[in-house]
């Protein structure tokens with residue numbers, strides 16, 4: 486541990502009572518179960534702590550990595566020379582009443598999507614069921630405009646509150662630049678930290694909603710590779726085509742580099758079949774991209790986000 490990190494940790498501790506830890510193995514915090522240590526790891530208790538820590542990091546010119554559920558991330562084997570901010574303690578969900586027949590709810594960014602879906606169903610709020618089974622948090626789901634079938638976060642979010650350049654702002658959904666698995670919170674507001682979002686849902690019957698959620702989870706279990714850690718779909722679907730089908734047709738299903746394996750059940754999933762490194766995954770990704778480009782003239786772009794892994798797009 487260098488002086489730079491212990492000094493920053495001491496300043497964070499002076500300002501907040503939040504836990505700050507050194508050399509935290511990132512593989513423990515991501516669903517891929519891959520990744521070396523983060524120099525510093527903090528879990529702000531509320532938005533004021535988060536804002537203060539961000540200000541300190543900016544003053545010290547330290548790289549900040551925002552971590553939600555870690556379900557869409559590949560972290561380098563050598564780890565991160567920076568501060569990881571985990572949103573897990575920003576976890577409140579509030580019912581806001583009705584507006585023109587819609588039921589409104591506010592969720593902080595660290596709320597697990599699964600828990601929001603369950604709570605909304607219990608409150609008779611319909612709309613999130615199709616997203617059941619998507620891991621991660623509300624913040625990550627907004628950044629990624631996570632979705633399944635013909636539903637995505639953009640259909641439900643009415644406004645997003647975030648911290649950028651030291652101030653807190655709220656913008657309506659129309660300004661969030663939502664599109665297929667993207668939002669302004671990737672570009673151009675990649676440094677913004679989402680604090681929470683408001684969603685507008687429809688009235689529904691709790692029993693029926695719970696049934697739909699159960700069916701959706703069973704559908705996922707049948708369709709998605711289970712048993713091995715992964716980060717979900719690796720590539721974005723190219724316009725009018727399916728990344729999984731292109732990878733399958735190029736003959737990659739079941740092939741591996743080290744511990745990284747193209748899932749036999751779903752070619753757009755790379756799984757950690759045991760001891761995979763970020764280098765294994767990166768090599769496999771590059772080989773698939775080259776092969777699909779040569780075979781079909783299509784450039785596969787990453788849906789997965791990478792931290793510290795060079796030259797992957």
Ligand SMILES: Cc1cc2nc3c(=O)[nH]c(=O)nc-3n(C[C@H](O)[C@H](O)[C@H](O)COP(=O)(O)OP(=O)(O)OC[C@H]3O[C@@H](n4cnc5c(N)ncnc54)[C@H](O)[C@@H]3O)c2cc1C
Pocket residue numbers: 516550551552553554555556557558572594595618619620621622623624625626627628629630631632633666670677678679680709715716717718790
């Ligand atoms: C088995 C499996 C199945 C999946 N199925 C689907 C699916 O059907 N549909 C789908 O869309 N996705 C799917 N995913 C991918 C993933 O679950 C989603 O992208 C999810 O929304 C990511 O949320 P997260 O909290 O885990 O984000 P993380 O992985 O923690 O982060 C993802 C990105 O968002 C940023 N971020 C996270 N929180 C914040 C915040 N508060 N403020 C600013 N930036 C933030 C991170 O810095 C990073 O760039 C799947 C993943 C797995 C492992």
